[in-house]
Amino acid sequence: MHNRNNITDKIFWVGTNDRRTTLFENYWPLPKGVAYNSYVILDEKIAIVDTVEKGTMDEYLDNITEVLDGRKADYLVINHMEPDHSGSIRSLVERYPDMKIVGNKKTFPMLERFYGIKENLLEVKEGDLIDLGKHKLNFYMVPMLHWPETMVTFETTQGILFSGDAFGAFGTLDGGIFDDELDLDYLDEEISRYYSNIVGKYGRPTQNALKKLAGLEIKMICATHGPIWRSHVADIIAKYDKWSQFKTDEGxxxxxxxxxxxxxxxxxxxxxxxxxxxxxxxxxxxxxxxxxxxxxxxxxxxxxxxxxxxxxxxxxxxxxxxxxxxxxxxxxxxxxxxxxxxxxxxxxxxxxxxxxxxxxxxxxxxxxxxxxxxxxxxxxxxxxxxxxxxxxxxxxxxx
Structure with a gap:
């Protein structure tokens, strides 16, 4: 791992870039590829937030092994069960069998039906907290953004929102992981095409989520696809607010x-x-x-x-x-x-x-x-x- 994968001194991007898959969900073209973002929080307790699609799993497991440096994961937080984010869960469970799997009551039936996993589950409800040491995790339910079990995780100490598919984008992360390291003009269509086709149907749930999260002091957004937002947080939230109200321009x-x-x-x-x-x-x-x-x-x-x-x-x-x-x-x-x-x-x-x-x-x-x-x-x-x-x-x- 290189320093460019540090989000903070103790939080790491361990995701992968997929330039081989041509169709997202076997339907949406990926001319610029796609990134699967996963994160590790190193503290007294270690949490992994979301995983990656199974096709890039070997690289992903190597990334995690390097960051953990011999330590074991204590928690795996599942914000969203879609297989492009849950596809590596079974391999992580085999590697860290004592790890607690964090989800909500709608997460776990899917977890069992997709992967046969039904042990070491830790159910969280709206506003619940997990204390890792320095880092504290709060959980907020955002149903139908864009699956019924979807939730987001807010790290309160540094104001980091792990947002699942919300605020995501198509396109690989080429040489950088942050919005201010990447060419956002190049990714602009992939950001809006991701919203309009993957999230777009769910305008009202998006509005509900934006209202719920409005009281949080969000300094960074770590989605499961696309750039990590730190310099354009207000911009991407404003775009989601506009798009989810179906507001359009003259044309x-x-x-x-x-x-x-x-x-x-x-x-x-x-x-x-x-x-x-x-x-x-x-x-x-x-x-x-x-x-x-x-x-x-x-x-x-x-x-x-x-x-x-x-x-x-x-x-x-x-x-x-x-x-x-x-x-x-x-x-x-x-x-x-x-x-x-x-x-x-x-x-x-x-x-x-x-x-x-x-x-x-x-x-x-x-x-x-x-x-x-x-x-x-x-x-x-x-x-x-x-x-x-x-x-x-x-x-x-x-x-």
């Missing part, structure tokens, strides 16, 4: 599904009209090329959403179906929606998008262009009407 995300380019022509036309009407932040995505995680990330940023699909087997195009299913399941709130489409005979794409509009319950723009085969001048007029409706509504909202 519009256009997503289209197009087999032969006709629906794409309509998307380009709508985008041009939006820009002419003063909407500068326009993001166009081809649903067949762009993974939903990037599209959803943009939707969390901008108020306007315009979806267009060709007809496909009498329904919506498959990649658009995937996207709208994601949006429905995530229950994203408070957007302005426009829809359009194209068909060669019977249609179905626009019909499904109109049904989505009813189900998602966003404010909608009246104009719904649908071209027959290739768009003609009347279709482009309808596209302009859609763009006009969206632009004027956004300008009203952000004047």
């Amino acid at each position: 519009c995300v256009i997503v289209y599904s197009s087999m032969y380019g006709n629906t794409e022509k309509m998307a380009d036309n709508i985008a041009r009209q939006l820009v002419k009407k003063g909407i500068k932040k326009v993001r166009i995505h081809d649903s067949s090329k762009t993974h939903p995680s990037y599209i959803i990330n943009d939707i969390f940023k901008y108020r306007g959403v315009i979806l267009g699909s060709c007809a496909y087997n009498g329904d919506v195009f498959p990649t658009m179906e995937t996207l709208i299913n994601e949006l429905e399941h995530m229950a994203i709130k408070d957007h302005v929606l426009g829809v359009f489409g194209s068909k060669s005979w019977g249609g179905g794409g626009l019909k499904r998008l109109n049904k989505f509009a009813e189900e998602i319950k966003w404010e909608t723009i009246e104009a719904t262009p649908e071209a027959l085969c290739a768009p003609n001048s009347a279709d482009f007029d309808a596209c302009e009407a859609l763009a006009e409706g969206m632009a004027s509504r956004l300008k009203e909202l952000y004047k």
Whole structure:
């Protein structure tokens, strides 16, 4: 271990970087990898906080062995049971069989069902304290951020919040572990994409957690993914506050599904009209090329959403179906929606998008262009009407 892994003189980062896994939760792309963060507190009693995914376990166990330097762990604190953080628990239990496993009443049934572990358990409730010596640990329940058993651990002596998945990010820790050691501009999209896709559905639980933790004097946030926050603590909390209230900026995300380019022509036309009407932040995505995680990330940023699909087997195009299913399941709130489409005979794409509009319950723009085969001048007029409706509504909202 090198000094760069010190968080304080007695608290260490013992996590791992994963540059091999291509999909997080076997779904979300990881072009910049991901870090699994685990921490060791050295004191009269030794506590390990969370573990790592089993694929990087050998390196992780080496890190812990080096920090403990012959001592044994007294406690393992489990803030979150998802296997990317609990995957090394069984190996730690085999190595330190006397170690007490700290969790809450919802942690332990999962622990037994995932790993068959049901001994040496120490249940903690809201506000309970574990005294390690110099360091004191308090526990706060944050259910559905983003699993029902999730809690956070607050080290009161130095004001360090071990926050689980909250305030996390995709991306490996390349050469540093703190926010002020890393290029946050490079990680910016991975920070927001992590929130919008992993935590995003749980806006209300996030708000509840922020209110609960508001009274703590937090000087550092140690999440289970991404940078350790020490210089931008207020910034990341403010971002979570904004995102979890579904607050967005003036702008519009256009997503289209197009087999032969006709629906794409309509998307380009709508985008041009939006820009002419003063909407500068326009993001166009081809649903067949762009993974939903990037599209959803943009939707969390901008108020306007315009979806267009060709007809496909009498329904919506498959990649658009995937996207709208994601949006429905995530229950994203408070957007302005426009829809359009194209068909060669019977249609179905626009019909499904109109049904989505009813189900998602966003404010909608009246104009719904649908071209027959290739768009003609009347279709482009309808596209302009859609763009006009969206632009004027956004300008009203952000004047």
